[in-house]
């Protein structure tokens with residue numbers, strides 16, 4: 001009953017605060033759209049200059065996905081390279097190709113070397129030229145980088161906005177004295193925490209549905225699993241964020257101090273959420289990922305969205321998130337002791 | 343006129359040898375007094391003397407470092423007593439982004455009021471503080487005095503047996519102040535025990551009994567008449583200075 005009162009109040013506050021409402025619903029969609037536009041674009045087409053290259057090689061090169069420009073001397077090609085009109089140039093020295101790369105962008109470097117390698121293989125079909133047959137266990141050749149880190153991104157939004165909004169609204173409850181007023185009513189400490197979880201939980205469910213629908217149906221993000229599992233992960237992730245946010249808010253004295261938790265709590269989690277490869281990190285650093293809720297959330301997201309796995313495969317991740325939430329909830333109830341001893 | 347003993351079931355407050363420390367700082371020191379059932383008890387004291395600290399102990403949101411606070415026969419703090427106590431904090435603790443009605447709704451349901459009874463009671467208390475017309479306005483558009491009145495309305499919402507008001511009339515104009523005091527007197531007559539803090543001296547005169555607080559000590563307790571007589575002065579203000587050891 002009192003939990004309900006709190007839920008109703010939180011909802012009314014949301015409805016009155018259109019800006020925050022928009023922030024939570026529209027901002028993730030806007031950013032996801034941008035990211036998808038940036039990373040879903042066609043693969044880069046390198047611009048390669050040629051200097052005195054035999055006609056046969058030029059023909060072969062033209063079959064790869066590159067644009068070719070021919071130069072009369074290495075000097076003019078070098079000039080073009082310096083002004084970044086081209087990404088690399090090939091000249092012929094002692095009957096062998098010599099390649100000079102502009103080199104400041106690793107992804108362009110890779111694309112050029114790959115093209116050249118393919119060209120070399122195609123022109124010398126020797127015993128090394130055995131073509132492997134490639135099949136994908138998960139994902140596909142058409143999978144874009146957006147498909148790859150999209151799931152982590154959804155998890156991140158579920159986490160970030162709830163963390164911030166719930167944390168700040170609990171902080172305001174403290175700084176405006178309404179928390180003090182609240183504890184002068186017969187509400188129990190756990191009811192305050194439960195009210196917050198239920199109020200925001202309900203709201204974040206809507207947010208999650210919206211984000212998931214938008215990503216899958218509008219942006220066409222790869223989605224091989226069941227939507228309900230995705231929503232379950234998002235919900236647990238945002239409850240973790242909510243309880244962590246409200247807990248940490250008791251160590252902040254202003255909205256600005258709450259913001260200071262972003263580089264401390266949010267940013268490190270992004271590094272471990274699968275946007276970057278964890279396996280190449282130092283061992284102790286990998287251990288750090290084990291205490292980051294977003295790591296589990298993003299892992300479960302990828303399992304559902306890319307690998308199409310079901311509930312039984314993500315149940316461990318969900319259990320860990322639930323455990324995080326429960327621990328933070330208990331900590332919340334305990335810190336509320338500061339405001340009322342019973 | 344004191345309404346004393348007019349209601350057997352009225353609840354009193356017994357404060358016995360209460361100390362309250364914040365860190366090493368002793369903010370309340372050996373406070374010992376009683377608020378009788380159905381009386382209006384005024385706590386008088388300069389800024390920083392510990393009024394709010396003392397009042398929070400009685401409202402059950404803080405715990406004394408030593409000593410006991412007993413409200414209606416039950417030692418505080420106790421969760422089940424909170425529903426019987428109405429508390430108006432010194433700073434208006436309202437949800438500014440909500441309307442007055444929504445604030446009232448929220449607190450009413452925390453106190454278990456529901457349905458038609460709740461609606462009627464909300465209208466009653468808003469009538470009392472002359473805010474009926476501003477019921478649907480957002481609290482962020484309220485003036486300071488309006489917020490004060492809304493806080494008072496919320497404190498009275500659940501018809502508490504004990505009403506604890508921390509400087510209730512700050513920022514409220516004289517006419518309304520009179521009508522609020524009339525209401526407080528009515529409530530005390532019908533059995534509500536009322537504790538108010540104030541540093542407005544003419545309000546102190548309206549209390550049945552007064553406690554004077556200075557630097558965390560209770561320097562005098564008695565009816566306004568008694569206090570003035572024993573200090574041999576004509577105003578509460580002078581009495582206060584006299585008890586504080588500052589002869590005017």
Ligand SMILES: Nc1ncnc2c1ncn2[C@@H]1O[C@H](COP(=O)(O)OP(=O)(O)OP(=O)(O)O)[C@@H](O)[C@H]1O
Nearest residue numbers: 364369387388389390391392393394395396432541
């Ligand atoms: N939470 C706290 N931590 C430390 N000191 C506190 C705390 N609350 C109050 N104090 C100190 O206790 C003393 C009494 O404060 P209190 O708020 O009770 O005064 P007051 O009589 O209500 O004053 P005012 O009339 O200005 O409201 C003050 O010196 C204040 O600094």
Ligand SMILES: [Mg+2]
Nearest residue numbers: 393394395432
């Ligand atoms: Mg005070």
